[in-house]
Amino acid sequence: MERTILVAIDGSVYSSNSLDYLARLFAADRGLSIHLLSVVSAGAAGKEWMLEVDPLRAQAPGADKRTALARRHLKEAEERLIRSGFAQERIQTRVKTAASVSGAIREEAERGNYDSLLVGRRGLGAVGNMFFGSTSSDLIERCHRVPLWIVDGSVGASRFLLAVHSHPASLMAADHLAFMLKDHPSAEICLYHSNSVFGKQPAARAEEFHPQWGKAWCDQYLDLDNFLFYAHAQLLVDNGFARHRITQLPAQMHLDVSSDLLKQAKQYSCGTIVIGRRRRDLAKGQLKGISEKTLKQAENIAVWLAG
Template sequence: MEKKVLIAVDDSRHSENALRYVAGLSESVSEMKFVLFHVQPTISQYLMDEARTKPSAYAELKKLEKKAHQTAQDLLQKDKALMISLGIAEENVQAITLPRKFGAAKDILEYGTALLYDAIVVGRRGVSGLAEVFMGSVSASVLDNSEVLPVWVIDEKAPPKGVMVAVDGSGSSLRAVDHLAFIFSGNSDITISFFHVAPRLADFCPIDFSKNDSSQLESVIEQGDRACIDRFYAHALKKFADAGISERQIHIDVHKGGFKVGKIIMDTYRKGGFGTLIVGRRGMNKKFFAGSVSRYLVNQFSGGALWVVP
């Protein structure tokens, strides 16, 4: 089945990293089509209206508008040439530029959603405690506001290598698995690692129980989590089987609790030498991955691609 991916591009090296990642990914994914999408800067309507009373000023603004369009065309041709040089067939790469309408991020999301793309790809600008600043406001806004489409955030031009999926048994995690199964459908070589951090009593209640007082509660949480995650794996394995991915390609790793779930996930990703980390945006009760964990991953992720699935 054909996969359509929208790649938001600009003239930065971070955008180039995104192009190199998806080109490498295409070696593992069949029937993949790419659209390079660039939102042109626009001149405010107020300026245009004011300039209409001065023909020379209006002519200058129209020149700037034409130059912005030509700059966008040149950028897209350069990026398309790069994709082709990386082994992507010319007929599988389309380039589109439009003037900004609502704002770059919203324009990207509206275009991608309206035309039913399977994912939006954005480059990020680095790792910092001020992630939104260094990631780039457009990339951050696309990620934060995509309610329907998965967003692939590319930090570096790392090859796709193995894939790690952080799961918690939630519906959002299952959607992440469904997206992964669709993208890699029919691939008999890809290696996929499920990673689950089993919750502890402290994750649900801030009260400091003594060991004797908490043993029964810990047991209840452990049994409930195990039953939930077992049901999750059964559904996930069926999705993979339907997509032509065998159980032998899948590894399951369960980590026993921990206060910093996001850090545990990130450390495991790095130590495992993976190239892609996939996570559902909303977890159990819409908060396990939606709160501090997903934000931690977005802020601290480096070395490949982070796929965030709504």
């Protein structure tokens, strides 16, 4: 099955880092398509809210120049991917003008047929303030229908650290990871559970897994008392991932789970941490806090939020 990744481009070094990250992982994957998106703010600086009130208001002076610059950044991004080994027919580009940059990215990601949304963090390109401050945090807070990949800095390691826990969102993250890596020839996955010394989260009930995976599968593979280590590995294998490339790390208990995840990722040369997160209406408590804290502390690493 074809997989498609939406990549937000703003001409910054950080969006370039996200392209390099993609190339390291997927340049040889012929079943993957890349859609590059650059969003141009339609309003004058500080006056974008006017377009929310009056969508027919004319674009601010300079919008045409920003659009031309965005197209140039997309062209450069496309050429960068081609130099890295991507076939040109696997790449599409688009410029979108909108009042809200983050809102336009989120709308495109959720309405399009995309398997993930990739953004480079802390980028400040000439097109505008794309991933600096509120835009990236808004996507993290509001974009829940599509798995969100956040790339911070330059990511060199190719292993994946899958943060496992006894909740359906974690298995959904494993399913997404296996789907995206199904044709990868050498990717390795480390399964790891870090539990907080304070506020230990109870496991979900077995019935909560039945709608997605069925009672028969759950009766055979769910190991709720073991943080679902076995179930995660089995789900990866069921989706075509080689068992010999899956490693179970010893579960540990720490004061700060997010710091521990980053520490373990560094220790085992994992360039990507994959965290399952609940739907927005259920995203409360420890799980939400772990993903947010991990992102805040992340440096030269990618974090996937899926679930």
